[in-house]
Amino acid sequence: KNQVEQSPQSLIILEGKNCTLQCNYTVSPFSNLRWYKQDTGRGPVSLTIMTFSENTKSNGRYTATLDADTKQSSLHITASQLSDSASYICVVSAKKTSYDKVIFGPGTSLSVIP
């Protein structure tokens, strides 16, 4: 069964600190993995996308890693800011014949406090 799990469920960190969010998936056949940031009550916004051959992708203070062998990804946030408070969603796509099946993780809720 195609599944995406994320940990921790929620996280509170001090402003300026780093943090790492985890994503484990059992999606097959793998197409790509995305990390989205969703502010409360807003639509998700894409942070990074990685395919099978990519193991690191950066977007400013956000760095995503992918280990396709262990089916794990992480999102590292450096020097956190108050505006980083949001839900971070791992999304994995499985290849189908004419379209990709997209499976959303439950998200990690991050709170950055002063």
Next chain:
Amino acid sequence: DSGVTQTPKHLITATGQRVTLRCSPRSGDLSVYWYQQSLDQGLQFLIQYYNGEERAKGNILERFSAQQFPDLHSELNLSSLELGDSALYFCASSVGLAARYNEQFFGPGTRLTVL
């Protein structure tokens, strides 16, 4: 601003009623996706349309239906509404059919409250 527009922003209605949510994709995008996000829940994929045709179905109830029009805007129809249908409904669009490199751009959502 993602370029995807959704109307209305908020909708309050009663159980048993029917509502229509509207989505206009980004200019040039042919695929439209609908998602439901209940309170404190993850995003649930409902349905995808590509250039007017239904291409993928997720956990969409039989009481719900959608269509994509020739001008590529899409509508999600929710009927016989129940309290549990209260949620944020997001529309997303992407350029093509397959999501290999197709980033989905999400609209601001419609918050539906069923009383």
